[in-house]
Every structure is written in structure tokens, then in C-alpha cells.
Amino acid sequence: MTLLLILSVSTAMLLVWAGFTLGSQLLVDYRQRFTADTTFNLRELYMVADPVKLYALNLVLLLLATMMVWLMTGSAILGVVSAVALGFLPWFAFNLLKKRRMELIEQQLPDTLQLFAGAVRAGLSLVGAIRQITSELPLPISQEFQLMLREQRLGVSLDDSLENLTHRVPIQAINLMASAMRIANETGGSLAESLERAAHTLRSQHAMERKIRALTAQGKMQAWVVGLLPLGLLVILSKMEPQAMGMLWTTRIGWGAIALVLMLEFFGIWFIRKIVAIDV
Missing domain, CATH: 1.10.20 (Histone, subunit A)
Structure with missing residues (x-):
């Protein structure tokens, strides 16, 4: 009996030590x-x-x-x-901040290109226009062009700095701007006209996106309403019938039902948002 007790205590201590080591x-x-x-x-x-x-x-x-x-x-x-x-909350937070930053850059880009075009028409080179206008630009787009200027001072070519910009800001508007600058720089065309055309194209695209966003706002709101309705009913029923609903929180069948509901909720909201998401 004593030997069995010693073995049990030793096994328990070994499991605690292994769990502590693995957790650490x-x-x-x-x-x-x-x-x-x-x-x-x-x-x-x-x-x-x-x-x-x-x-x-x-x-x-x-x-x-x-x-x-x-x-x-x-x-x-x-x-x-x-x-x-x-x-996973930090990951979602950083992704949300990155998305908001990309949206701000995309909104600020048409006005930025218009300023660059005006500076080029005044007789400045592209690098000179970027150097003069960058200090007047709002955040966060000014940060990207300031980094681009630092790369220029370190000897990075214009094509390479534009390529780095497209990698840092992987949005279609930046790719359009970089392509316009490269083509005008390589072929000797009118850079100011290329920048103005790019700005006009981006403004038209943003206007179309805003119109589509307004038309699909109701569908997106329906996704959240339909998704949150079962959760609201769950809270109400838990208050009205706590004994019956308590099985959801204390039994394995209840945990499985909660997991199934959450999974269906996620896929339902995801499918509805995919249906109303229209790419311009």
C-alpha cells in the first residue's frame, strides 16, 4: 500500500513537472x-x-x-x-490597421499625383517634384515617399525605389502610378500628362467604388443582423430559462452545439459578405 502511494505521488509530481516544463x-x-x-x-x-x-x-x-x-x-x-x-486578437488588430492605412493611401494618391503633375509642369524633375511636394503631403502617404527619397539619397535607382514602393504598398493604385512613372521616364513622354491621367483614372475608380459600397451597404448590414440574431436569442433564453439553457455551458453536447453554431455563424456571415463584395 505504501509503495503504491509513493508511486502515485511520484507519477503526479512527474506529470506536474512535465506540464510546467512544456508550458514554460x-x-x-x-x-x-x-x-x-x-x-x-x-x-x-x-x-x-x-x-x-x-x-x-x-x-x-x-x-x-x-x-x-x-x-x-x-x-x-x-x-x-x-x-x-x-x-488571435493582435493579428486581427494589425491587419485592420494595415487595411485602414492602405485605404488612406489609396484615397490620398489622386491629389498627390495632381500635385506631382503641377510640379513637373513647373519645370522640376520627377525626383525634384517628389522632394518638394512630400513635406506637404498628409500621413500616411508622405511616409512612403519620404522613404523613397531616402533610398534615392543612398543611390537606389528610380525603378528600384518604385519597385520597393509597390512591394510595401501592394495596391492597384500604387502599381498604376509606378507604371506611369516608369513609362514616362523610359520613353521620354510627357510625365505631367501621364500623372494627370493616372489621377483622373483613380478618381473615377474611387467614385465607382463609393457608389458600389453604398449600394451593397444594406446587404452587408443584413449579414451582421442575421449573424447576431441567434446570439441575441441565446442571451434572452439564458435569462428566461437558465436551468434549461445551462446545459449548453456545462455538458459536452452543449459545447458541441455552441461550436457548431459559431461555425455556422462564421460561414454564414462570410458567404453573405462574399456575395455582396464587388471588385472594381
Whole structure:
């Protein structure tokens, strides 16, 4: 009996030690990956922040969210699931910031090209026009052209700096601008006219996109209404019939039903938004 007790205690201690070691290694790997990805994303967004502090803040939020879900539902599994879901929150946040930045650059580009065309008509070269106009441009498009000027000072050719710009800002408007500048620079055509035509084309495209966005706004709103309606009913029924609805949070069948509902909700919203998304 004593030997069995010793073996049980030793096995439990070994499992605890293995779990602690594995958890520590996973935490170290997560920290390295998080700081590396955050450093890269902050550099792309021209933002200054300490990745280590952001990691600590993210870890605190994950622990608080896990504890709150656990206390509210009484299920440790749902707490872990919520922590895993919130672990993707920084990725979604950075992607949203990048998307907003690209949209701002795309909106600012027609006016920027018009300014460049005016400077070229005044007798400046393309590099001289960029150097003179960049300080007057709003953020974030001015950051990209300032980096382009720094590359020019370091000896990078115009074609290479334009190629780097298209890689940093992978949108169709920047590709159109870079193509117009390359063609005018190589063939000796009228650069001012090329820039004005590119600006006019981009303005027409933006007007069409705004019109399409207005026409499809109702369909996109319906996707969110239809998607959030079952969740609202779930909250109402949980208040009206807490004993019956409690099985969703405390049994495996309930967890499976919640997972199925969430999966169907995700694909339903995704399909509706894909249907109403029209690419110009």
C-alpha cells in the first residue's frame, strides 16, 4: 500500500513537472514569435512601441479574459477556448490597421499625383517634384515617399525605389502610378500628362467604388443582423430559462452545439459578405 502511494505521488509530481516544463517552453516560443511579428508589423505601420510591453499587456488580457469567462460560465474549457480566440486578437488588430492605412493611401494618391503633375509642369524633375511636394503631403502617404527619397539619397535607382514602393504598398493604385512613372521616364513622354491621367483614372475608380459600397451597404448590414440574431436569442433564453439553457455551458453536447453554431455563424456571415463584395 505504501509503495503504491509513493508511486502515485511520484507519477503526479512527474506529470506536474512535465506540464510546467512544456508550458514554460510554449510560453517562451509564443513570446519570441509575438515580439518578432509585432516588431515587423510596427515597422510596416511606421509606429513606435515596445514589443515586450505589448506582449505583457496581451498576456494580462488573456489571463483576465480566461478568468472572467471561467467565473461567469463555470467552465474551464470555455475559458481556455476564449483565451485561444483572444490570442488571435493582435493579428486581427494589425491587419485592420494595415487595411485602414492602405485605404488612406489609396484615397490620398489622386491629389498627390495632381500635385506631382503641377510640379513637373513647373519645370522640376520627377525626383525634384517628389522632394518638394512630400513635406506637404498628409500621413500616411508622405511616409512612403519620404522613404523613397531616402533610398534615392543612398543611390537606389528610380525603378528600384518604385519597385520597393509597390512591394510595401501592394495596391492597384500604387502599381498604376509606378507604371506611369516608369513609362514616362523610359520613353521620354510627357510625365505631367501621364500623372494627370493616372489621377483622373483613380478618381473615377474611387467614385465607382463609393457608389458600389453604398449600394451593397444594406446587404452587408443584413449579414451582421442575421449573424447576431441567434446570439441575441441565446442571451434572452439564458435569462428566461437558465436551468434549461445551462446545459449548453456545462455538458459536452452543449459545447458541441455552441461550436457548431459559431461555425455556422462564421460561414454564414462570410458567404453573405462574399456575395455582396464587388471588385472594381
